Amino acid sequence: MARGMDIMSDNAPAAMIEDIPQAPDICLIRLRGDLDIRSAAILDSCLTESVMDGKKFAIVDLSAVTMIASVALGKLLGLKRRFSEKGGDLVLSGINIEIKMKCLLMGVDKIFKMFSDVHSAMNVYSWEVMHQAESIKLSFPPQIGVVPAVRRFVSGVMAQKGYKGRDSFRIETIVDELCNNAVEYGSKNENDNISLSMRIDWEKIELDAENVSDPAKREQLQAFMSNVSCEMPHDGDFRRGRGLALVKLLSSDFSADVTEKGTIVHVTKIKEE
Amino acid sequence: MESKIELTCEPVKGRNDAEVIRFAGDLDATNVQTVLEKVTTFFNEGKVQIVADFAKLRYVNSTGLGILLHLNKSAKEKSGRFKIANVNENVFEIVEIIGATSILEIYDTVEEALASLN
Numbered sequence: 286m287a288r289g290m291d292i293m294s295d296n297a298p299a300a301m302i303e304d305i306p307q308a309p310d311i312c313l314i315r316l317r318g319d320l321d322i323r324s325a326a327i328l329d330s331c332l333t334e335s336v337m338d339g340k341k342f343a344i345v346d347l348s349a350v351t352m353i354a355s356v357a358l359g360k361l362l363g364l365k366r367r368f369s370e371k372g373g374d375l376v377l378s379g380i381n382i383e384i385k386m387k388c389l390l391m392g393v394d395k396i397f398k399m400f401s402d403v404h405s406a407m408n409v410y411s412w413e414v415m416h417q418a419e420s421i422k423l424s425f426p427p428q429i430g431v432v433p434a435v436r437r438f439v440s441g442v443m444a445q446k447g448y449k450g451r452d453s454f455r456i457e458t459i460v461d462e463l464c465n466n467a468v469e470y471g472s473k474n475e476n477d478n479i480s481l482s483m484r485i486d487w488e489k490i491e492l493d494a495e496n497v498s499d500p501a502k503r504e505q506l507q508a509f510m511s512n513v514s515c516e517m518p519h520d521g522d523f524r525r526g527r528g529l530a531l532v533k534l535l536s537s538d539f540s541a542d543v544t545e546k547g548t549i550v551h552v553t554k555i556k557e558e
Numbered sequence: 559m560e561s562k563i564e565l566t567c568e569p570v571k572g573r574n575d576a577e578v579i580r581f582a583g584d585l586d587a588t589n590v591q592t593v594l595e596k597v598t599t600f601f602n603e604g605k606v607q608i609v610a611d612f613a614k615l616r617y618v619n620s621t622g623l624g625i626l627l628h629l630n631k632s633a634k635e636k637s638g639r640f641k642i643a644n645v646n647e648n649v650f651e652i653v654e655i656i657g658a659t660s661i662l663e664i665y666d667t668v669e670e671a672l673a674s675l676n
Contacts, residue, residue, distance in 0.1 A: 433561040454648040461619050465587050528620040534655050
């Protein structure tokens with residue numbers, strides 16, 4: 286539901302307040318035009334307690350704002366305090382480069398969280414406040430040269446989701462070993478992509494690595510899967526990898542299914558730090 | 559595309575059979591062959607006492623670890639040693655989980671590793 290307030294002489298609403306059905310405790314405030322002394326004063330009187338009632342969080346979208354005076358920023362700061370008193374927050378989104386520079390000069394970036402758009406702000410809210418899980422799926426060709434980029438991407442995502450230090454390193458290792466294994470034992474046909482699906486929440490990550498079989502290596506892989514071990518080789522050839530054994534030891538849960546069509550390895554890793 | 563790894567080498571003062579090799583980057587399946595070839599070159603030149611400084615080595619996977627074990631074995635076959643120093647705690651954990659701590663010679667510092675050379 287959107288409610289507009291007309292505070293401009295051309296009758297175009299300068300502030301639109303929207304409810305977000307999937308997030309009932311968020312108030313989305315879209316501002317437009319110049320936020321000067323006059324509009325800032327009117328803005329303050331319009332955003333009353335009755336409007337904010339039941340809302341703990343606010344996203345103020347400035348993507349249609351052309352200029353923002355210091356007094357307007359001050360009003361937003363006052364609003365932020367009101368939301369903070371309720372245990373929530375007010376964040377800014379859609380700031381253009383000029384306004385961003387002004388905010389940086391005034392140190393406003395140290396006070397307000399800023400997002401490129403409303404969607405980004407909602408994503409962070411979903412993760413940090415609602416603790417909703419996120420799903421990511423990667424698909425890439427069966428080439429060893431691609432694997433480092435995949436593991437570094439996953440490592441970056443995990444760090445963003447609060448999986449730091451050792452947890453992030455272990456997950457990077459798990460992803461690396463699963464992908465290397467898929468390349469080594471799977472189809473080399475460039476159209477037979479390897480797929481890596483991840484479901485990340487605050488407590489754990491679940492990974493599924495899936496690839497098309499190489500018929501010539503399927504039996505070898507099945508034998509290998511049934512005897513995954515870190516045991517040092519008696520023949521002294523240390524070059525054979527112990528990747529899957531490492532994945533098993535690092536994971537909270539591990540299972541593998543090798544069929545005629547392909548291989549699926551499922552791993553769960555619980556956050557430890 | 560290979561993961562980036564850089565090896566810089568320093569002769570050891572007073573010894574013509576030893577070298578310190580400083581690793582920087584990630585050691586994985588994409589660059590193990592490069593590392594193997596470079597260290598083997600030293601072995602072939604008679605530099606069989608190698609101290610590998612891992613202070614800037616961020617990441618090693620099982621394939622990388624396999625090469626380190628192979629280099630360790632190769633050095634011993636030539637009456638030399640392949641010693642490792644300054645391993646970060648993440649890499650050390652992987653080495654430990656794989657069970658390689660009883661095979662690889664790991665030291666806290668390059669100086670300690672050098673002091674232990676024959």
